[in-house]
Amino acid sequence: MNIKSIHIGSLIRSKVEEHQISTERISRFLNRPEDEVERMYHAKSMDTDVLLKWCKLLKFDFFRFYTGHLILYAPQSRIDHEFCQNKNTLVFRKSIYTQEVKNFILDKIETGTMTAKDVMERYKIPKTTLYKWMKKI
Template sequence: MKNIHIGSLIKQRVEELNIDMKRIVSFFKNLSEKEITDHYKKKSIDTEHLLRWSKLLEYDFFRIYTQHIILFAPVGKTVSKTTTTPSSLPNYRKNVYTKEIIDFVLDLYTKENKKIQEISNEYNIPKNTINNWIKKYL
């Protein structure tokens, strides 16, 4: 989760679904077979293409980045002008944790024997939240 190579994840999903190259080329229309295989080698790709891949493969690749932000972006450690400046963009709550995030944190606690305080400090997740997950899911 920390180092994202989106191309390899797309390739993995294509292989899981066993999607034929002809179907992919047909879906993208403006990309050649070589350009498609080049996507598999890229660490990042254009968001328009990522959206198309998400639709074709029926998988939300953007969620990978969202989970990365939830786990690795510092909360409250920096002062940002955007927090005080109103925006017309939608405001999403950062503390909405997905099941994958919860499972990841619980694995850290159970399998890697990390202490709640360590997890809380490293990922900026409140200790109370982690304790609630432990009570609910373990």
């Protein structure tokens, strides 16, 4: 799974195949014609209301892929740091790394695509956090 480039339609199709749900049932649930359901499988993005219905039907949170993307490519810590400088306050954040994000990062390290130092610099993941993940492998 490439978190940088999300193709939501193909992710939905794979979950539908996994659960073996008929197109007819999906069509009734979404209140859309079957040909439109097929077009959704080819869509790179879709309306959030429709995506929410897919989440309910397949009992899977597809929004987590977008959350993972934001964590990796637009880290919250930059915003928190700017806020702290402007307001002279301290912000504590709970860990927001999903298992998909952890697996993505650890895969990069295991395959040699990136070093631990590269990961810390690019994604702004604290050293202690990264080494805890690596220790659990």
